Amino acid sequence: MKTKMTSRQRLLTTISGKLPDRVPVTPDTSNMIPARLTGLPFWDIYLYQKIPQWKTYIDCARHFGFDAFMDGYGWVNFSGLDFDPDEKEKIERGTAIILKNDERIVTQEYEIIKGKQKWSELVHIYYADNPPDMWVHYSKARVPAVPEKWEELEGVVKHPQGEPLIKWMKDEMGEQGLVGVFCGFCSHFCSEQDIYNFYDNPGYFYKKAENQLDYAKKRFEVMMGLEHKPDFICLGSSGTLVFQTVETFRELSLPFVKELTALCKKHGIPSHIHSCGPEKELVKICAEETDLTIIDPLEVPPMGDCNLKEIKRLYGDKLVLKGNLHTTSVMLEGTAEKVREASRKAIEDAAEGGRFILSTGDQCGRDTPDENIYAMIEAVEEYGRF
DSSP states (O other): OOOOOOOOHHHHHTTTTTTOOOOOOOOTTTOOOOOOHHHHHHHHHHHHHHHHHHHHHHHHHHHHHHHHEEEOSSOOOTTTSSTTTTTSSOOOEEEEEEEEEEEEEEEHHHHHHHHEEEEEEEEEEEEEESSEEEEETTTTTTTSSSOOEEEEEEOOOOOOHHHHHHHHHHHGGGGEEEEEEEEOOOOOOOOOHHHHHHHHOHHHHHHHHHHHHHHHHHHHHHHHOSSOOSSEEEOOTTTHHSSSOOOHIIIIIIHHHHHHHHHHHTTTOOOOEEOOOOOHHHHHHHHSSSSOOOOEEEOTTTTOOOHHHHHHHTTTTTTEEEEEIIIIIITSSSSSHHHHHHHHHHHHHHHTTTTTEEEEOOOOTTTTTTHHHHHHHHHHHOOOOO
């Protein structure tokens, strides 16, 4: 029998292609379950940052006792790196609360240009018991384009950034698992409107892709020069092949994935892509044409198009596979016994030879029963021994 490993040791062993003491188990609780466990209104996490979102995840992993795989929960800013290198002038900006009641807080950003206040057409809606709606058009939020009354947003807790933030996250994580930090995204489309915009003005998106690659390489260079580096590099995007076709992914995003995963391999740091939705073709491309280390969540139909057993047979020697229990029919609505059975099947389908992390197909819902999270952990103890 193998010596019992810590969660960190177990995940690092799996990622390196070796056999750990058992299959790692890291249900994607992401942010809804961690926020619920704090007992605070959700806007205290998402808006006021009273507890950083990433810390709620670590606390959640410790609460349940699963192997924490923290894939970029919170962007890490680095001094000297600018999101928009083409911006020539500094414009005064602010954020206002334009609506506040027991159910939600709505904020709207503004700019002061030549002494005049210009309001964004988009607003953010923060709920007491749900994650926020971000970048919602004011009309859909049923608020006026220019607020009739508002107050300046105050009381947002400022946390460290750059290397001090990475060190803080890793210190908090300890042996509970691994900390990942984003270095760019594998999708340039986030909405139906982006698709129209691409065909109306493709040059903008090609330039955007070029700028992202340049920015990502600079960001990667900064991170590799740190004393306190992340444990892995995140490159994923939600729904990469939802709004992008395979062809547009190849044109706009594949050069970024190829170059960044090659850099990760050169520097000996794992790379990771999370992409919910249809992913079978993305797995194939990443396995055959890139140096990617880990991919998830390998969702089953109808939310995705992956068969875990087939994916393992085809690409299990090239990629670490992480997934893929159905987050609604199994995790949210299923019994603990159904979760154990689905976990057992996933282990049977993909654990042989290692390079497998038992997880869920994307984020578990807020009201996922605690006993179903525990059932996954019980399953790897019973069925996941090598």
